Amino acid sequence: MTWTLARRAERLNPSIIREILKVTERPGIVSLAGGLPAADSFPVEAMREASARVLAEAPREALQYAASEGFGPLREWVAAQLSAQGMKADADRVLITTGSQQGLDLVGKVLIDAGSRVAVESPTYLGALQAFAPYEPAFVAVECDDEGPVPAALGEARGARFLYMLPNFQNPSGRCVGAARRDALMGECVRLGLPVLEDNPYGDLWFDTPPARPLAAHAPDEVIYMGSFSKVLAPGLRLGYVVAPAPLFPKLLQAKQAADLHTPGFNQRVVYEVIKDGFLDRHVPTIRARYRLQRDAMRAALERHMPAGCRWQVPEGGMFFWVELPEGVDALALLPKAVEAGVAYVPGAAFYSAKPRLNTLRLSFVTVSPERIEQGIATLGRLFGAAAGSPA
Amino acid sequence: MTWTLARRAERLNPSIIREILKVTERPGIVSLAGGLPAADSFPVEAMREASARVLAEAPREALQYAASEGFGPLREWVAAQLSAQGMKADADRVLITTGSQQGLDLVGKVLIDAGSRVAVESPTYLGALQAFAPYEPAFVAVECDDEGPVPAALGEARGARFLYMLPNFQNPSGRCVGAARRDALMGECVRLGLPVLEDNPYGDLWFDTPPARPLAAHAPDEVIYMGSFSKVLAPGLRLGYVVAPAPLFPKLLQAKQAADLHTPGFNQRVVYEVIKDGFLDRHVPTIRARYRLQRDAMRAALERHMPAGCRWQVPEGGMFFWVELPEGVDALALLPKAVEAGVAYVPGAAFYSAKPRLNTLRLSFVTVSPERIEQGIATLGRLFGAAAGSPA
Structure with missing residues (x-):
């Protein structure tokens, strides 16, 4: 051909x-x-009301091109939620993405060169492997036990561009990393100069007690944090977010702009309407x-x-x-x-x-x-x- | 850091x-x-009705994860529209994208290596330069006159991965390439083995007569065609599409899956509801x-x-x-x-x-x-x- x-x-x-x-x-x-x-x-009734309200109150804004960073009030909401969990999360470091899958793609685009080492849990989320693979990393599988990645095994990942982790109810293992293991892991990551990509689509779906505080709360400048509305509202809206350390934010934003200009403004406004008064x-x-x-x-x-x-x-x-x-x-x-x-x-x-x-x-x-x-x-x-x- | x-x-x-x-x-x-x-x-009233209908008739399907290819009836609609314009466009080669900007990103991802030559019009669409740039191409600026790229100048682009063109009311020049120039260009592209990426966000916005038939109608296997709902409906929905030659389609689909899993199903269904009965x-x-x-x-x-x-x-x-x-x-x-x-x-x-x-x-x-x-x-x-x- x-x-x-x-x-x-x-x-x-x-x-x-x-x-x-x-x-x-x-x-x-x-x-x-x-x-x-x-x-x-799925909260269909709430979605129906919110869609009608957005199209009644701000139809042109919702249907026009919008900022690549995302809808301001939604970014503020995300920052406030995460701050309540102990993270230092300013709204101006929150990037709204087209599902958290896009967050994985953007991080890969900005941080992975061909041959770069990228550390992952073993097993890890298939979609992340698929998102990173086109950037041609060399994956390093970090040894894991029933409590998560083994801190003593992180030395093998030294020099990796980042360690990709799902600390809460991981896909596929279901495992939630406890507080003590988080402390040990983050201590070791900081010591090794190994930054972390923390992916948290499932954290809100706890059954008895909420998970320990995010890895990003331990070392905000060393962790990119990702979240999603797919599991708490509905995935068909494709809404996720990335909270990035200040020096990385502009590059992720430019990558976002090159990738799809912005996440649909209509979807962002509808979700904000649904959640703004404590619906979740x-x-x-x-x-x-x-x-x-x-x-x-x-x-x-x-x-x-x-x-x-x-x-x-x-x-x-x-x-x-x-x-x-x-x-x-x-x-x-x-x-x-x-x-x-x-x-x-x-x-x-x-x-x-x-x-x-x-x-x-x-x-x-x-x-x-x-x-x-x-x-x-x-x-x-x-x-x-x-x-x-x-x-x- | x-x-x-x-x-x-x-x-x-x-x-x-x-x-x-x-x-x-x-x-x-x-x-x-x-x-x-x-x-x-923007057709706000039509959007309002369509949103309400989708959330009444198929709320779970609209809000659930969906196929990476896109919503079947919308793909069929696109194929039928393009076939009416003389293109050979099967629905199974239509990929729905998150705005046509994403089409540019996916094509860049699948076709551009660092150092690959990519031919562009001079001037060309800024967003395309931004989408391709992270894949590190060497741009070849093809000489243009008032009628479009100069066929005799295409020799310089020989060996490029593709020629990126907006034949209809180009952004930024406003120029529409006439039928004779299209014939000459496509003849030369086929002779040189130079494939084409045809980007058509503005083609429907003609004032007196519609543009000549798409480049993809001349050589369907040598042209990737891109279209968009941003200029005929509303850009805030982020809905575009790529029609790819059969051998490229699976790679673009996999790139799409890695990039954001799928374009929001809710948006696809709402737009399909709006347009299905001749609204446009x-x-x-x-x-x-x-x-x-x-x-x-x-x-x-x-x-x-x-x-x-x-x-x-x-x-x-x-x-x-x-x-x-x-x-x-x-x-x-x-x-x-x-x-x-x-x-x-x-x-x-x-x-x-x-x-x-x-x-x-x-x-x-x-x-x-x-x-x-x-x-x-x-x-x-x-x-x-x-x-x-x-x-x-």
């Missing part, structure tokens, strides 16, 4: 897993594969209660049906269980069989920057009813039990 | 012109600088009529007030006049004086990939009333006349 692709285009590839999972949209499949929040938690303080607890019930259903089903030798942590928030099967049982290879039997999950292999652990999988508990969770996990238990050569 | 910037971040810089023009938001300034469509042309056939003529009146007002004012030795083409569509001042009159240097005198414009220097012609400027006629156009151009006439040493 006439076209010559950029070298980085080699790093853009269709996801085999995504292809397999396309069939999970088939009616009748119990999909535990989704990374989607529960659609019946009433709404988010309903999501928490609902997700907790479903988490409990999945925990009970896993205990009932998974074969011996499986291992999981019970997530204290967020959307996911991370299950380790007995060594030698390959969750990627078993996926087509599972789908045939009517259940879908995401094989854990997708979440590793290198050397995937094939005996792992991610299960979402938020979009499926307790009854179907029970049914789906029972099916998986039989399948994995048979593969492990032991009765379920 | 702890942070190390990527090399490409050097190519991200604040626009000096943007800084100067910030003052143009001051009330009382006659701003001919905007690249904004006229906000009172009734609405766009009202924009054309309005812009034509203002074009006429600016033409008359320029003829009345510009000093001898100035030169401009009368645009037959779009939003801009491009004015060449007498050699030696520096429009960039004169901008602060103009702003002080109450009028703003964009110095032409911003629109050159290299060797700017300092005696040029861009004037928008779409957001200012005929009376204020007259007033603003009279002021500029005096200023430029004095600078040229001749009475206005």
